Amino acid sequence: MAEENRPAFAADRRERILELVRAHGAVSLRDLAAQVHASEVTVRRDVRALETEGLVDRRRGGVALPGRMGHEQSYSGKSNQCAAEKAAIAATAARLVRPGDAVTLGPGSTAEALAHELLQHTELTVVTNALRVAEVLAAAPGVRVVMTGGTLHGPMRALVGAEAQATLAALRVNRAFLSGNGVSAERGLSTPDPAVAAVDRALSSCAEETVVLADHTKVGADTMVPTVAPEEIAHLVTDNGADPEVLMTLEDTGALVHVAVAVGERGH
CATH class of the missing domain: 1.10.10.10 (Winged helix-like DNA-binding domain superfamily/Winged helix DNA-binding domain)
Incomplete structure (x- = not known):
């Protein structure tokens, strides 16, 4: 057979x-x-x-x-990778969000996991170009969701282009939460797609500080287009599979590193 x-x-x-x-x-x-x-x-x-x-x-x-540069996958393919680590990262990152905050939240499976963690928040405004993030938060009575305009980028389920960037240029928020395909002390956060990168920069630029969400497979990696410079990363939230030496180099650039432990690994 x-x-x-x-x-x-x-x-x-x-x-x-x-x-x-x-x-x-x-x-x-x-x-x-x-x-x-x-x-x-x-x-x-x-x-x-x-x-x-x-x-x-x-x-x-x-x-x-x-x-394609590197190992970019479809959105569904990315969602299935390091799911426990991404959930732990999201739970840790959610503690950086306070009542009354306005934040930007970019696209990606880790950002979507963070959106789930924000469902119980109140008096929170989330500005996003990510369709999946908006869909998750639509069920949150205490969260006001503001979407950028733009052109749909299918692989990332995100809105990109000049309209999205113009929406963000007029705003000011407390924090930006962004993910990507790589983060390093040399180049900061990076992504393979120029259109996605341009809006990621706008999501970061309108925020007082930027929080990078990156599981251990992204830490130390570089991809084609830099989005957030190393010195502009205020917080890096990762998991305990990340290389400690690479994390030290990122701390040297000024990032406060938060290491989350995935469920199932606690106590080991």
């Missing part, structure tokens, strides 16, 4: 590889080989053929959609 699940021809196998890459944004060769029931050597040959056609880009140990 297992034989029936295997693509019979190279064309079928390559179509399946393309479907997986489109669904996740970036996939390792090992995972692709397991999914299509073929050897990594065979998958590598398929990837080369797809790259020749301009359908994918090869990366070290994997494959991504054309033009």
Whole structure:
């Protein structure tokens, strides 16, 4: 029966590889080989053929959609990664929000987790360009949600563009809560997408201080477009899987580092 699940021809196998890459944004060769029931050597040959056609880009140990830097994935793919860590980060970050605050909240699965933590807050105003964040907070009677305008960026479920930036330029809030694909002492917070980066900068610029939410896979990583300079990060909220030496370099830039412990790891 297992034989029936295997693509019979190279064309079928390559179509399946393309479907997986489109669904996740970036996939390792090992995972692709397991999914299509073929050897990594065979998958590598398929990837080369797809790259020749301009359908994918090869990366070290994997494959991504054309033009993607690093390992950017679909929103659903990101949501499933480090879920316990993101929940712990969100709970810790929520303690930085006070009654009467106005905050900006950017897109991303960690920001969405923070939105869930803010449901019981009162006298809170949240300005966001993130559709998922707004959807979560729509159920919160004590939270007023202000959405930017803009053009929908499908992969991030976020509004981007000049209209979004103009909305934020006229505002002043207490704190900005932002995530991204990497944060380092050298380049600060960064993301692979220029359109998302431009609005992230605007979300940060209208705030008195910026809080970066980054699980351990993002700490020490750099991606294409910097959004918040290292010295502009007032707080970094991460989990206890982050490299302590990298956290020390971020503290040296002036960031106050908060380390959250994921449920299931306490007491170990």
